Amino acid sequence: MLVPPLPPQAGVVLVLLAGALLSTGGGCGGSGSGGGSSASDSVLIYAQPEDPKTLDPINTDIAEAVHVLTNVFDTLVTYDDETTEIVPALAESWEHSEDGLTWTFRLRPGVTFHDGTPLTSEAVKVSLERLTQEKHPLVFDTARPYRSAYAMIDQIETPDESTVVLKLKAPSAILLANLAMFPASIVSPTALTKLGEKSAEHPVGTGAFKFVEWSRDEKLVTAAFDEHWRGRPKIDQLIFVPVRENATRVQRLSRGEIHLADSLTPVELDSLAKRSELAVQEAVGMNVAYLAMQTEKPPLDKLDVRRAIYMAIDKRALVKLGYAGHAQPAVSMVPPAMWGYSDAFEVPPYDPPAAKALLEQAARQHGFSLPLKLRLSVMNQARPYLPQPQAIQGYLKEALAQIGVEVSIDARDVNQHFEHLMAGRHELGLAGWFSDNSDPDNFLYSLLDSDNISEAGNNLSRYRSERFHELMLAGQKELDTAKRLELYREAQALVAQDLPVVPLVHTSQRAAHVKRLQGFTLHPTGLVRLHQAHFAEAGAP
Amino acid sequence: MDTTANSDADSRPPASRSWQRFRRSPSAWIGGGIVAVFVVIAWLAPWITPYSIRQTSSADRIAEPPSREHLLGTDQLGKDVLTRVMYGSRLSLLAGVISISLAIALGTPIGAVAGYFGGRVDSLLMRGIDVALAFPSVLIALLVAASLGASWWAVVIAVGLINVPVFARQVRATVLTVAQLDHVLASRAFGATWWHIVWRQILPSLTSPLTVLASLSLGTAILEVAGLSFLGLGGDLTVAEWGAMLTIAKTYWSSNVWLALGPGLAISLSVLGFNLLGDALRDALDPRSDASLL
Numbered sequence: 001m002l003v004p005p006l007p008p009q010a011g012v013v014l015v016l017l018a019g020a021l022l023s024t025g026g027g028c029g030g031s032g033s034g035g036g037s038s039a040s041d042s043v044l045i046y047a048q049p050e051d052p053k054t055l056d057p058i059n060t061d062i063a064e065a066v067h068v069l070t071n072v073f074d075t076l077v078t079y080d081d082e083t084t085e086i087v088p089a090l091a092e093s094w095e096h097s098e099d100g101l102t103w104t105f106r107l108r109p110g111v112t113f114h115d116g117t118p119l120t121s122e123a124v125k126v127s128l129e130r131l132t133q134e135k136h137p138l139v140f141d142t143a144r145p146y147r148s149a150y151a152m153i154d155q156i157e158t159p160d161e162s163t164v165v166l167k168l169k170a171p172s173a174i175l176l177a178n179l180a181m182f183p184a185s186i187v188s189p190t191a192l193t194k195l196g197e198k199s200a201e202h203p204v205g206t207g208a209f210k211f212v213e214w215s216r217d218e219k220l221v222t223a224a225f226d227e228h229w230r231g232r233p234k235i236d237q238l239i240f241v242p243v244r245e246n247a248t249r250v251q252r253l254s255r256g257e258i259h260l261a262d263s264l265t266p267v268e269l270d271s272l273a274k275r276s277e278l279a280v281q282e283a284v285g286m287n288v289a290y291l292a293m294q295t296e297k298p299p300l301d302k303l304d305v306r307r308a309i310y311m312a313i314d315k316r317a318l319v320k321l322g323y324a325g326h327a328q329p330a331v332s333m334v335p336p337a338m339w340g341y342s343d344a345f346e347v348p349p350y351d352p353p354a355a356k357a358l359l360e361q362a363a364r365q366h367g368f369s370l371p372l373k374l375r376l377s378v379m380n381q382a383r384p385y386l387p388q389p390q391a392i393q394g395y396l397k398e399a400l401a402q403i404g405v406e407v408s409i410d411a412r413d414v415n416q417h418f419e420h421l422m423a424g425r426h427e428l429g430l431a432g433w434f435s436d437n438s439d440p441d442n443f444l445y446s447l448l449d450s451d452n453i454s455e456a457g458n459n460l461s462r463y464r465s466e467r468f469h470e471l472m473l474a475g476q477k478e479l480d481t482a483k484r485l486e487l488y489r490e491a492q493a494l495v496a497q498d499l500p501v502v503p504l505v506h507t508s509q510r511a512a513h514v515k516r517l518q519g520f521t522l523h524p525t526g527l528v529r530l531h532q533a534h535f536a537e538a539g540a541p
Numbered sequence: 542m543d544t545t546a547n548s549d550a551d552s553r554p555p556a557s558r559s560w561q562r563f564r565r566s567p568s569a570w571i572g573g574g575i576v577a578v579f580v581v582i583a584w585l586a587p588w589i590t591p592y593s594i595r596q597t598s599s600a601d602r603i604a605e606p607p608s609r610e611h612l613l614g615t616d617q618l619g620k621d622v623l624t625r626v627m628y629g630s631r632l633s634l635l636a637g638v639i640s641i642s643l644a645i646a647l648g649t650p651i652g653a654v655a656g657y658f659g660g661r662v663d664s665l666l667m668r669g670i671d672v673a674l675a676f677p678s679v680l681i682a683l684l685v686a687a688s689l690g691a692s693w694w695a696v697v698i699a700v701g702l703i704n705v706p707v708f709a710r711q712v713r714a715t716v717l718t719v720a721q722l723d724h725v726l727a728s729r730a731f732g733a734t735w736w737h738i739v740w741r742q743i744l745p746s747l748t749s750p751l752t753v754l755a756s757l758s759l760g761t762a763i764l765e766v767a768g769l770s771f772l773g774l775g776g777d778l779t780v781a782e783w784g785a786m787l788t789i790a791k792t793y794w795s796s797n798v799w800l801a802l803g804p805g806l807a808i809s810l811s812v813l814g815f816n817l818l819g820d821a822l823r824d825a826l827d828p829r830s831d832a833s834l835l
Contacts, residue, residue, distance in 0.1 A: 247794040267604065267796045320600030321618055380773060390789050391617045394779040395598055398618070402597075409777035411691065 042236035044517070044533055047249050047258040049381040051217045051242035053415050054141070056200035057185035058130050061145045061458065062415060063384060063434060066182050067528045068240055072222060073185030073205030074229075076105055076124065076164075077176055081532070084438035084524055086176050090119060090186055090206065090229075091164070100171030100479055107162040111229050113188035114210035121158035126189040128156055128166075138189075140197040143456035145422070146183040146436075149174075149446065152476060170477045173484055177437035208233045208531040217242055234519065234534035246382060253278065253512055259535075260513040260520070262528075263382040266324030272512045283522040284337045285509035286435035288330055288443065289385040291396070291502040292460035297427050299372065304362035306499045309428075311348045311355035312403045313396065319505055322392040326510065330503035332492045333433075333443050337506075337524065340440030340485060345493035356403040363404075371406040377426040378409055379417040384526065385432035385507050392504075393430065421460045424453075431460055434526040440488045445472045448495060463500035563825035572817025579811050583630040590624040594781065604797040613803035617789055625781040626803040632782045633811065636697045636766040637759045643701030644708050644758070645751060651705070652712025653747075657720055657739055667713070670706045678703040682769050691776035696769045700762050711754050712747060719746045749826040756822050760815030767808050783808050 052065035057073060060066065078089040088094075091105040111119040130136050131150040152175060155167040168175065178184065191204035203211050208230065209222035220240040224233045241258065243249045249261045250268050254275065264272070273280040291313070299305045315329035334341045363370050378393045379386070386392060397407040407428070412420060421429045436442055446452060449472045452459040468491055475487040495501070509522045519532035563569050582589065591612070598618035605615040613622035655666040673681075682699035689695040716739075719725060725742050769775065770784030778785045783804040790800035 246792050265792065265796075267793065271796050317598065317600050321598055321603065324603070388617065388792070390778050390792065394618050397779050398595075398598055401595070409779055411773070411776055411778065 043239060044235045044237070044260065044530060044535075045239045045241060045258045046260045046528075046530075047241050047243040047252065048261075049242070049244055049246075049249075049263045049383075050414055052220070052240075054200040055203040055211070055214075056141065057187065057203075058139070058144050058146065058183050059141050059200065062418070063526070064240075064242070066436075068220060068222070069182045069185055069203070070207075070527050071209045071238060071530055072203045072207040072211055073182065073187065074207050075181070075184050075186065076179045078180050079438070079523065079525060079527070081529070082521065082523070086180055089180075090124075094176075101168050103166040103168065103175065105164045105166070107164065108229055109162060111206050112227055113191070113204055113206050114225055115188050115191050115204050117188045117190040117204075119186065119206055120161045121164045122161075123189050124164045124186055125156045125158050126192065127186045128153065128184060130187075131183060132156070138192045140200065144183075145452075145456050145458055146181070146446075148449075148451045149178045149181065149183065149442075151451075171479055172476055173479050173481075174437075174439050174441045174476050177439040177442070181436040181442075183436075208529075209238045212237075228531075230531060233531045235530070238530055244381060250512075253514070256514060259517050260511065262511040263384050263387060264510070264512055265382065265387045266326045266510070269326075269510050269512055270324060277515055278512055279515045279517075280510060280512045281520075281522050282326070282508050282510045284524060285385070285507050285526065286335045286338050286438070286524055287385040287432060287509070287526065288333050288335055288506055289383075289392075289430075289432040289504045290330070290333065290447075291504060292421060292426070292429040292431050293500060293502070294424055294427050294429070294460075294462060295464075295500050296424060296462045299362065299366055299368050300374075300427060302362055302366055303499065304358055304365075305372075307348055308355040308359035308362065308403055309400065309405065310499055310502050311351050311358070312399050312405070313502055313504070314350045314399065315504055316350075317399075318392065318395060321395050322386070322388050323505060323507055327505040327507040330505050331496070333447060333495060333501065333503050334440045334488070334492060335435070335443070335506045338435065338438060338440060338443075340488045342485075342489040342492045344489060345496045347496050348499070352399075352402045359403050359405070370404045371401075372404060373406045373408065374400070375410045375427045376407045377417060377420055377429040378411050379414040379430065380411055381414045383414070383432055384434060384509060385505075386430065387507070389430060396428075396430075419456075422454075422456050422458065424460075424462050426460075429460055433458075436525065438525060441472070441475060444488065444491050444495075445476070448500060461500035463495075463498065465494060465498060468494050468498075559825045563821055566821040566824060568817040569821030569825070572814050572819070572821055575810055575814030576818050579630050579634060579814065582627050583634050586628050586631055590621075590627045592621040592624045594624060594628050596620050596624065604793050604800060606797065606799045607802075614797070614799040616786070616800060617793060622786075622800065622803040625786060626783070626807045628781040629783045629786065629804065629807060630811070632693070632780070633763050633766060633807075636693070636700070637762040637815075640697045640701035640762045640766065641704060641755050641758050643698065644704035645755065647701070648705045648708025649712050649744075649747070649751070652709040652714075653716050653739055653743065655709070656713035656716030657735065657743065659717075663713075666709070670709050674706045678765065679769075679772075682765075682774060686769075686774040691774050693770070693775055693777070693780070693782070696766055696775050699769060699774070700765045703765065704758055704762065707758065708751070708754065711750055715747055715750050716743055719743050753819060753823040753826055756815055757819030760812040760819065763815065764808060764812050767804075 048064045050064045052068055054060050055068060057069050074090050076089060076091040077086050080087050090108055092108045094103060094105045096103045107119060130139050131147055132153045152168050152172040153166055154169045157165040185205060188204040192199050195202055201214060208225055208228045210225045212221040212223050214220045222238045224236050226232050246265055252258045253261050269280050272278050293300045293306050295301050319325060319327045319329055331343045331347050378389055393409055400407050420426055421431060433443060433447055446458050448459055448463050450464045450469050453462050471487050471491040475484050478484045509526060511522055516535045517533060518536050519534050598620060602615045602619035604617055607614045611621045616622050651666055655663045681703055685699040686695045725738060728738055728742060767784035770782055771787050775782060775785055778788055786804040787801055793800050
């Protein structure tokens, strides 16, 4: 069955929701939280700045889609609810051979997909082979931005229904962390075969919430999955709505029409935190906001030019201007909260006069004229790591003007923005990254390795360094943590030398929700898991 | 003759009578005054703004309400809003003038040809204009922005195109009337070429209706430019442009309403100024308004 039947209350809820939507549209500001508390208690509405583009786990890296995927799908292993420790999920247990080349996973018995298909080793094989194989009959869009993260898997064997054996090309320290990431979500093979290309709009997994319907740019409805292996979620429905305007998200949150919102500006969050009916959560974030410099485009291919740009930017000012202090200046792409972080290297100082001199010298040497005209590609919507893109782009434009770089702004909606950057069509690009797993490989390899230069690769600076690539590959194979740390230290120092990017800041994660919402905590990796979320009894503040 | 029996006003040439009517109109003074102030501000912006447009951002003053140092408060980068609004008048006036010039440049030939030749040419051109008028202006603007990419120029061109039909119609109507006047018919009888007639006899008579229409449309054009760049079609939100400033103000709506005050007031005032001026010009230049004075 393609569309599972709606739970009995769903009809009422949808009518209420439609009413709420209409009242916002009309601007008459009706209170959504007033009426029908019993019905609204079973529905959680999560407002995101954008609608996902696709719900195929292998084909996205946009946070809005990931937030949906982590609730609809499960992975073999996952993170503890509060820490980044890897715990069993669909795999109940696992072990690896002495040489680290063979990993055996035992699947949890009795798990079914939303469409009734039982979870078997074959389903795991199909899901992972969609990532590992160059051509796979069930891959409908070959972009697959995360493919390289699974390149260590050589073969997937299924000795019996509940055992999966991964044969690796080389020992891998990042296998488990990468299997916990959303691209490795286990997808129902029946649904893939049956729906074909349409499966990107109709995800069928084993997650706590099953997909119900999606009217693009309007709402994405999921409902509690009764047979989930962790037990049925506490709420009946989880609805994702795209609300592009920050101000609208704030208004709707304070009217109780939506229950959870992220990517709000720090100033807004500070003022929301004072409201009695709302709560603002803050947690250390594993993220980085950075400026990608397209190193293939002259004169950005010259180290001196990139160095001058680096020296023109005052990260401390950015923390105040763009984050109201809820961030810290970045020296490395790896966030300090993450294992593997290093700052044991020199970075160019903030020194505009020296930057200007350096740029002038580079201009003479390489024969380009000043002011140097560069395009800065930016996104229109706020990102968790860039809550106020306009303030940041305004600051960057001004900071670079001081050293003789004339910046023109090239703004796009976030999905197109990242397509533009991945294809390398930008000169300077504002970007950021949220950890998908708790491994530095996820930042360094994903964002800077030459393996990830393609039309849909995340090496936005198109940075090519042989030594860096060697270090990355060695780091993936090295099982000794102390030795891995050394490799990543060197890699981070190398980035600080070659400067393909300007790491700007690491932001605290913040989200606002109605106070009645409980059982939701920000996860260090930025994952939003709503299995435990529920509303407090009416009457509680 | 009985001219001597008439009032002084009637004995003077029409231009002088128009000028007198214009001077007596309060809306001419108010509208002209507002427009003059904006023109002066735009012209002298680099010398008269309280702070430099290149003022550096300051993290200590983000989005502050109005104060003695910053009469309209500070923006998201801690810059003086008044300074940016004053600079914004440059872009806005320029955008208005360029787009209306574009509309005149395209609309006048279309209207003149349609009005002078009449018949099939007229129907063809005017039906085209009708179709263009039937499109919502925002749609045209979106098409232009989509083909040129979001930028200030895209917005200006879009606003110009939106206004072409308005000018084409006005010109056609005037040409239709003027082409039937005795002196034009006489030239035609003497064998003047159509080019000579249009260029030397018809176009000069377009000056006053076009002046009125241009001045009325300038206000609308400024509003449209601000509106389109508010919608993000202007591309760069960091420039000191009224519409772009409003877009950013919207983000801060919940925490600081003051940010919208400066650009919002500037747009309202400039549009009011051009509308009042246009009204006064129309009253002064329209021969029919003679009757109302008598």
